Amino acid sequence: MPFINIKITKEGATAEKKAELIKGVTDLMVSVLGKNPQTTVVIIEEVDTDNWGIGGLTVTQRRLQNH
Amino acid sequence: MPFINIKITKEGATAEKKAELIKGVTDLMVSVLGKNPQTTVVIIEEVDTDNWGIGGLTVTQRRLQNH
Amino acid sequence: MPFINIKITKEGATAEKKAELIKGVTDLMVSVLGKNPQTTVVIIEEVDTDNWGIGGLTVTQRRLQNH
Amino acid sequence: MPFINIKITKEGATAEKKAELIKGVTDLMVSVLGKNPQTTVVIIEEVDTDNWGIGGLTVTQRRLQNH
Amino acid sequence: MPFINIKITKEGATAEKKAELIKGVTDLMVSVLGKNPQTTVVIIEEVDTDNWGIGGLTVTQRRLQNH
Amino acid sequence: MPFINIKITKEGATAEKKAELIKGVTDLMVSVLGKNPQTTVVIIEEVDTDNWGIGGLTVTQRRLQNH
Secondary structure (H helix, E strand, O other), X not given: OOEEEEEEXXXXXXXXXHHHHHHHHHHHHHHHHOOOHHHOEEXXXXXXXXXXXXXXXXXHHHHHHOO | OOXXXXXXXXXXXXXXXXXXXXXXXXXXXXXXXXXXHHHOEEEEEEEOHHHEEEOOEEHHHHHHHOO | OOEEEEEEEOOOOOHHHHHHHXXXXXXXXXXXXXXXXXXXXXXEEEEOHHHEEEOOEEHHHHHHHOO | OOEEEEEEXXXXXXXXXXXXXXXXXXXXXXXXHOOOHHHOEEEEEEEOOOOEEEOOEXXXXXXXXXX | OOEEEEEEXXXXXXXXXXXXXXXXXXXXHHHHHOOOHHHOEEXXXXXXXXXXXXXXXXXXXXXXXXX | OOEEEEEEEOOOOOHHHHHHHHHHHHHXXXXXXXXXXXXXXXXXXXXXXXXXXXXXXXXXXHHHHOO
């Protein structure tokens, strides 16, 4: 019955990659903690780089600096 | 002062249905726990079916299998 | 498959009240949005009044002021 | 290593304002709690006014009433 | 820079199991999405079985029924 | 009406420090985005160092390594 919320920056992760991630995280909940996969919920949230900050700068700002 | 976050798959819930849900949840906080409705906040997040997994599959994949 | 996260201040809600709230919210997801109750997950988080702020004051501070 | 999630109604906050908010919150984590800014993550989520309720009404409904 | 929040029922997961889960999820973010592990944050929240509901019943209630 | 959720490792932040943080974040929502402080909610969650991972290790493990 675990619930997993994954937040990543929005930069074009494909449906296939997201499905692979959901499968992988679900498998881990089973193999590590013995959870029931049928009630394991995984939600992926993709966040605009203007809305994600680390080190006091948005990801948008950090990428501009790195150019 | 409760805060309620509702996550559902994004599939066309109307503004009317969402308003009805917000009203219903707020009323419950009052009737069950005696909370003040004026400071009860309810947020609904609608998540793409590619980004929601259960049982190791995305909702998109599950619906394709059920066809 | 909805997921609902309820945050309230920690002040002795009984297991019975919490069960009643979980039942009520689950019923709403069914009656308003037609969701499947079997995959509706509700989680209640109880937060210390020192850790909850509104209007720039913690709930602990607000209650002291109201005495 | 703190993680801060800010939810606001979606109403046109500019990238500059969001960057200013992220900088301000990060600085607070450093000045108040002595946290390392380099591992302080701030995420802003902008929520549609149809999906945000307070006092049992959506923000959309409240604004219509106030006209 | 991903952020992953895992919610499970509180029932004695050991520090070793939790560390194994954190390692596994971090590795997945790297292998599936090419994320930087150094800025991947994973937080595990353990929730009392009175506070976790599924199918309209708390986990505490469901376990009593299954006895 | 903003909602801010701050997650930090549990290591003895005092009630005074937490109140200062809540005040500071609320003031920022007012000064940067013009939000109403009276409906600004800030919640601080303190997470055990066994339950917080970064770089694939729990904070507990990282601190042991640094000794």
